[in-house]
Amino acid sequence: MKKLLIALSCVVFVLGIAIGSTVFAEMPGPDPDALWNHITKVSPYKEWSFWPDHQGMQPGRAPHGPLHKVYVNDQALNSSKPPLQYGAIEVKENYSPAKELKAITVMYKIKGYNPKDGDWFWVKYTPDGKAEKFGKPKGCIGCHGTRAKNDFVLIHEFK
């Protein structure tokens, strides 16, 4: 009986590690290349959702493109009030008036990364995934920080 219990607890332990590593090890750290890999290969953002109040292509303002689409992952979508859950990612495709993709800007919520400004990791990518700006850029934070109470999110209003 004792042996069986020990064997069983080993199985549970190993299973726990296996499940834990598939669910958690997937989330990248504050690294633009790892994040790009995550949002294009591990969990392609084009398969994510839109905010219910911000579907598909929408007109936008400077400094972002005049047209955009904002995709959100489940951690963002399931956040019913600010702050968003850790692991939340918003991917914004920025288009020219002729609907050419010009840039991809991303906000990714990482626990402990930058507590004073909402723990967001910011990246601006070229359409093929080269990070032009990343980390805690003053520009991104300054402008989005006007809505710090909405957890720095501008296109979706939390009620």
Ligand code: HEC
């Ligand atoms: C001068 C103001 C300004 C700056 C600087 C700025 N943004 Fe934005 N951002 C906006 C506005 C306004 C929106 C709402 C959508 C739109 O009008 O394009 C937005 C929307 C977004 C969104 C969609 C989610 C949301 O919050 O609504 C992301 C992601 C984003 N910005 C990332 C960035 C990143 C990354 C940077 C820095 C490289 C940045 N932004 C710099 C004004 C700004």
